[in-house]
Structures are given as structure tokens and as C-alpha cells.
Amino acid sequence: MQLLWKEIRRNPLLWLLVFVPAVIIGEKTKPDAHVLLFVLSVLAIVPLAALLSHATESVAAKTGDAVGGLLNATLGNLTELVIALTALRAGQYMLVKASMAGVIVTNTLFMLGASFLLGGLKHHTQEYNRAGARFQASLLFLATVALLIPSAVSQVDQGSFKQSLSLGLSVLLIATYAMSMIFSLKTHKAFFGSEESGHHGETPWPMGLALPTLAVVTVLVALTSEVFVASVQEAAHAFGMTNAFVGFIVVALVGGAAEMASAFSGARKNRLDLSVGIALGSATQIALFVAPVLVLLSYVLGPTPMDLQFWPGAVVMIFIAAMTAALVTTSGKSAWFVGVLLLMVYLIFAMTLYMLPPRVAS
């Protein structure tokens, strides 16, 4: 507990934890102040995500390599998963899908691009493990194909076809993800040597702190997410943002704030493998694990089953993000302008979504 307190004093991001009780009080006293609740919940989720990420890594660091890798890989996007589960239970499938697509695109373009730019402004050129980056880019490409093919092959909108295909594709994606972990953590571990994906450069907590933190914070994220999901759309309209922009950009930036802090600090310290690992690893985890798991869980938790068919514009953006990642990572070298290129692609997406007339992206 003392350690947690020290951590909070050291890391200004965690001072935002004060907004967690604020959200809970706010929801009780002013349940209709959507804009206020939205802002409070965003400010509360950011530090909770940071704590969650630190706790997960601490548990992973203690349990040995294979189990640790597994834990990290399944709990690494716990914040996004909890937000998505809350939206899923509320039957807001549009928001679930937009946020999944948004996290993939934001991690691939914004998190990677800003890492390259921030690192490049300090160091003339930087190098990173090409094999690892290409591996992640290929996984992302595969996931894109799975999202793309059903709508490319069939123009018809036959519900039952779409539903059973989504189920089958989800199983395929999860199986691929499982095999990718055997490959990268077991049979060909040496290839991914310098990536250090398990340990993001922070000192791990003892289990006595990590496990309770993991439990308590997950519950808090769940409570806060509920407020967030309930208020996000009303608030968006108040700010003049489209639904698509909120789902794609705002949710992804909020959920990934903690990871971004790690990725950017890694890039500044010339440890670009860390940044690339967090950015692309997180994107592939969403695409190959979290999204298909949500499809499966929708059978149990949601009002109706959710399919894997995304809005065509989202599929195009994921496709372009995957291609950009593949293009950029072939050389294994980076300079500031590579970051600019990635950020520009992201800006093009964000600008288009922001200006989109309402009701297009549904």
C-alpha cells in the first residue's frame, strides 16, 4: 500500500485518480448531466488504465515467461475489454465495433507515429527489431482479411449467413492468435529477442500489491465505463462530434492513454522496440483476440448475437493502417519524418470522421 502511495506521488498521471470518486458521486447526484459525466469518466479512466497496466505487468513478471506472456497478452487491453463489455451488455454494438476499429487504427498509426516522431526529434535515426514488427504487421493484415472478405464476397445482407460466418471467423482468429503466441513465446522466441514486450520499463510490484490492485481497479474501470458508455453519445452531440468520431478517436485515445505514455517514453529513451511492441502488439491483440472474443461473448451477454461485419469505411481504414504498418516497418529504421507520415494518415482519417455528416457511419 505504501508502494502504491509512492507510485502515485511519483507519477502525476495518477493524480487524476481523484476523479474516480467524483464520477461515482456525480452519477448519483446528477444522472442527466451527460457532458459533465462524460468528462469526469474520461479523466477517471486514464489513471485507472495506467494502474491496471502496471498491475498486469507485475503479475506477468512474477509468473515466469510463458504464463507471464500469456497473461500480458490476454489482460494487456483489459481497459478496452471492460469498456467494450459494458457497451456490449448495453446492446450498443455500433459503439463496440467503432471502438475496436478505432483502437486498432489509433495504435497502429497514432501511437506508432507519435513514437517515431518523438524519438526522431531526439535521435537522428533509430533502429528496431524488424522481424517483430513485420510479424505483428502480418497478423494485422490477416485480421483485416477476415474483416474484409465477408462483405467483399457477398453484397447480400442475409443475417443468418453473416452470423454463422462471423462465428467461424472469430474461432479462426482466436486460433491464429493462440498459435502466434506459441510461435513468439516458445518455438521462435529468439527472433523477438530485443522486444521486451513483457516488461515496460517499470519496476514490478510484489504480488501482494499487484493482485488486489488488479481486482479492485478492474471493478472501478467497470463502474466508470458504465458512466462513460451511457454519457458518451449525448456528450458527443453536445460537442458537435459525430458518433463515428467519438467511437473511433475519443474512446481509443482514452482507453490507450496509459500505454501511450509508456510507448512515447520508450521512444525518447531510444528503446524503440518497446514502443513498436506496445503499439503493434496492442493492435493485433484487439484484432485477433479481443474483437472475436466479444463476438463469442455476445451470445451470452448481449441482447442478440453480434457479428464481425464492420462498417465498410472502418474496414478500409483498418486495411490502410495495416498496409501502412507493413510499408513502414520493412526497413527496421526510423526517422522523424516516418512518424509524420503515420500521423498524417491518422489525421486524414480523423478529419474525415469529424466532418462526416451524421447518420453516415451507422
Add this chain to the structure above:
Amino acid sequence: MQLLWKEIRRNPLLWLLVFVPAVIIGEKTKPDAHVLLFVLSVLAIVPLAALLSHATESVAAKTGDAVGGLLNATLGNLTELVIALTALRAGQYMLVKASMAGVIVTNTLFMLGASFLLGGLKHHTQEYNRAGARFQASLLFLATVALLIPSAVSQVDQGSFKQSLSLGLSVLLIATYAMSMIFSLKTHKAFFGSEESGHHGETPWPMGLALPTLAVVTVLVALTSEVFVASVQEAAHAFGMTNAFVGFIVVALVGGAAEMASAFSGARKNRLDLSVGIALGSATQIALFVAPVLVLLSYVLGPTPMDLQFWPGAVVMIFIAAMTAALVTTSGKSAWFVGVLLLMVYLIFAMTLYMLPPRVAS
């Protein structure tokens, strides 16, 4: 003749030759037993394709490099060509196009992927001639562009435009194929050194055996194909398969069984250049030579001219297959998971086609 007998005793695949007379008898006595005839014809085509491939290579090996390469390149997909010609004469253009597209996709994804997987399960990492693989991938990309552009540029369905454009594009593709052979067999032969595409690791037959075998087996393939083409669709419905699935997956696997045996055995023996050469070489041959030749032949043999415009879903699949091949072969290295990735893309295609509601893919 004795040599042929020895070969048959040595190779269990050839024992299936017993089904060749069975097909011919079956067709005379039970012309309406479509499912039976379909199964028999599949079982008969597989060993005939193996014999045809061995005979072609033996002739090629005897006639010297340039002519041999030419022979191999034109007769290498003789089985697929004969099946397609039979379907062409029957006016079944949907089946012709689906099988062309299917062979390209199956060779690029399934044959290459299974080779990488089988090789990778035995050897930790494998290397192959990157220049050769990239060359084939580029040719495949070019063919994709030729299939893609007409429908991308023009939404209108003007028959005469489509028809004359298909004719022009077919001539362009065949010319490119001819120049690619001059490049790889003549002016820049050294680049493709270790590929050994001519000789698939079997001892060549003497001409006295190879030439008659070539002639007799071609006739037998033609006879069997006729039964196959006539029965395939009725049988598909009986099995609950869509037309698209049959044309894409079943025909491609049947026609390519013999080549697959060679490719897989090459990969197990750590001769991956052989596998890559067979898989991608065969795919580009179909795309740049067999398909456009069929368009030209349709003017002579078919009831009406056939165009080169494929069903949009098929074009997307060929495009993705070409991109996957380009992505995967940039490094010139392989491990088991690369095979899994290719196979997963193929599985996504197969699953989508299998679940497709009828009448979509026509």
C-alpha cells in the same frame, strides 16, 4: 512399359489409376448417378495428373533448357487446361472462371502455406531464393491488375466494351508471360539459379515412354474431365456445397493434387525453392497464360466468346492472395508460422465460400 509398371508399384498415388476404367464404365451404365460419377472422376483425375506431370517433365528434361522450360511452362498445368477446355466447350463459363481463380488462390495460399508449414515443422527456419519468389509475386500482381481494372474503371455492363477489352488484355498478358520466360530462362537466368523448376526431383523417363504416356494420358484426362464437369454441380448440391465452393476449392485441389505432392515433399527435404517454384510458378502460369489463352480459344471452341471479367469476390481473393505472397516473400525466410498465416487466409476464403448463400457467386 516396364518402367511405368515399376513407377506404379512404387507410388501408391498411382494405384488410384484403377478408377479410370471405373469412371468410363460408370458413365455408360449409370449416367444419372452424379454423385458416384463425381467421386469416381475425382479419384481418377488425381493419378492421371501425376502421370501427366511426370511425362511433361521427362520430355522437358530431354529437350534442353530453353525448349524444356517452354514445354514445362506451357504443359505444366495441362490437367487444369484440359478440365477448363471441357467446361469451355460445354459453355460453363462460370465454372471455367471459378476454377481459374481457384487454382491461382489455392496454389498461392494453400500449396505455398502447407509447404511452409510442413517444412517448418521439420526445420527451424528455411531459406529460399527471394528473387525468384518476388518475380513470381510481381507477375501475379500484374495479372491481378488486369483482372481488376476493367470492373474498377467502369460500372457499366456494356458487352461489346467488356469483350474487346478482354481480348486486348489477354494479348497483353500472354505477351508479358512470353517476356517473363525470356527474362527468367535466358537473359537473367542466373537470378533464378537454385529454383530447379524444370526437374521436380524425379528421375526422367526415356522419350519412348514419356511421349506415348503424354498422348494417352491427355486423352484419358479429357474423357474423365467430361464426366467430372458434367457431374460436379449436381454432386455439389447433393453434398450441400455452393457452386462457388466447388469451382474454387474442389476443382483446384483435384487438379493440383500431383503438384502438391511434389511441393510438400520438397519442403520436407528442405528444398524450399522447389516448393515455392511449383506453387507460385503454377499460379502465375494460370493467371498470365492459361486464363487468357482460354479467352482466345473461346472464340473458336465456345458457344459465345468468353470475357476476362471475373466475379468481384474472386478478383478480391486473387488480389489478396497476390498481396499476401508479396508480403510473405520479401524476406526469403520461412518458419512454420508463416505457413499458418497463409493457410489461415485460405481458410477464411474457403469458409466464406462454403457458407455463401446460393446464387450469390454467379
Add this chain to the structure above:
Amino acid sequence: MQLLWKEIRRNPLLWLLVFVPAVIIGEKTKPDAHVLLFVLSVLAIVPLAALLSHATESVAAKTGDAVGGLLNATLGNLTELVIALTALRAGQYMLVKASMAGVIVTNTLFMLGASFLLGGLKHHTQEYNRAGARFQASLLFLATVALLIPSAVSQVDQGSFKQSLSLGLSVLLIATYAMSMIFSLKTHKAFFGSEESGHHGETPWPMGLALPTLAVVTVLVALTSEVFVASVQEAAHAFGMTNAFVGFIVVALVGGAAEMASAFSGARKNRLDLSVGIALGSATQIALFVAPVLVLLSYVLGPTPMDLQFWPGAVVMIFIAAMTAALVTTSGKSAWFVGVLLLMVYLIFAMTLYMLPPRVAS
């Protein structure tokens, strides 16, 4: 003046200057002879473009590296810019956009392809600076994304959305172009060492000749372009060409004739960096600078604002051109067949556009 005269005697291309007065006389005496005026204006623009390019480079060579690079980068496509401005003032936005798209595709595929082919026929294999080529290919890819996303994301045709988005994207593209110049001319100049993009192998003129030539020739190009733009469509119909073919192919070849001469001669002299630099540099300059500048200028000069939304077929072609460039330049090596591949993609485009039924591409 004497130097100019010497230059004209030395370079047969400049003998075509005799057609400049011919165009002006022709327009006064026979304003309705569209075909004649079209042919005369084409013949007049080609030598003017050559003079313009030489004058620009001479000024650039004198003003020192940074300013010179800037000058070259902004005036390098002056001919295309003047033609486009003439069409813009006439409100012919279809022609403006078709010619922008055409110049990008023609430079990327035809100019680069013919350079590779001509160089490869003389030299067995050629090498060039991979970093520079990949940098240009990435910029081209980014521009493609900006053209692609608005129509991919929104099917609706809401004028105001399209217009304000085009404005925003134009600013983004120009900003990226400016940063790309800082990167390649300043912070990471060493990467692009052997490219020599400033000086195209000709001896620079003294300022006393270069500056007046720049001024006079720009006026002459403007006068001739007016005749060209006014006559091109009538002439096209007389020749049986579609509007799309004229805008895409004819305008691009006419405007780029002088640059092509430099690129081809560089390739023959085994200075492939020069050819790659001209071809891809010119394509990215059009995509990231000239086209967005025209959108901004349309608010001042045109009858109504022009947007950045291209005809879907044009976007697909630019996308394929960018992908082909990225695919081909990964190795940094070239042989004659690489040129054939690029030219074949271009031929597929040209053939499709030539055969297109009228009224599709509008």
C-alpha cells in the same frame, strides 16, 4: 541569347519551337479548326516545356542548395501547373483532375518503366538509391490515402461535406510536402545523397539568360495552353478518343515530354538515381503540392470551388500506381523486365481508358 541559340541548334527537340508562332497565328485565322490547333499546340508545348525545365534548373543551381531545391520543387512541374490553371479558369474541373491523376500515373508507371527498360536493355542490372525511391513511394501512398478516404468512408454526395473536407485535406497535403522538403533537403540530406535531383545533367545557364527565359516562356506556355485546353476535347472526339483517355494519357505525355527526355537519357547513362528522382519526384510533387494548390486557387480563380474528390477509377489507378512503385522499389535494383512490368500496368490502364464507352468517366 547566343547561348540560347547554341542550345537550340544542339537540341533537335527545340526545333519544334517553330510551332509556337504557328499556334498563335492559327488561333487568330482559324479558331474553329480544333484538330489542327490541337496538334499545333501539342507540338509547341513540348519544346517550351524543355526550355522551362532548363531555365528553372539554372536558376535553382545558382541560388544555393536550400532555395534551389525549393525552387525546383515548386517550379519543376510549371508546365503542368500552367495547363491546369488554364483549364481551372475555364471551369473545366474534369480535365484538371484527369490531367493531375494522369501525370501521377504516367510518371510513376510510364516514365519510370521506360527508364528501367531503356537502361536495362543497355546494362544487365542497375542499382539506385533505395532510400530515396522508398521515400517518394511513401509520399505517393499518403497522397493516395487522402484521395481515397473521403469517397471510401462516405457514399453520400453532400456538397458542403466534400468541399470543406477537400480544403482540410489540401492543407494537410501541402504541410506534408513542406515537411518532406525539410527532411530531404535539410535534416536527413545524406540519405538522398546520390540522387542529384537539382541538376539534371545539363550545364546551367547564366542568370541573365535563365530569368528572362523563365518569364517569357511561362507566358508562351500560358498562351499555348489556352489553345490546347480549348481544342483538346473537340480534337479528341475527332480522333475517336474518350475524354478520359485524353485527360489521362495525352495531356500527361505532352506536359512531361521534356522531363521524360532527361529521365531516359539518365537511364541510358546508368545514372538511374536521376531517372527515379525525376519520375517519382515529379509524381509526388503533383500529388502533394500541385493538386492541393489548385484546390486552394480554385476559390480565387475558378467559377466555383473545386474539390479533391476524383473519379473512382482514377483513384484506383493512382492507388495501383503507388503500390506498384512501392513493390518495385523495395530492392533498389533493376533489370529490363522490371521496366516491362511497369509499362504493362500502364498499358492496361491506357487500353481500358481508350476502350471505355463515352460518358463513363465524368
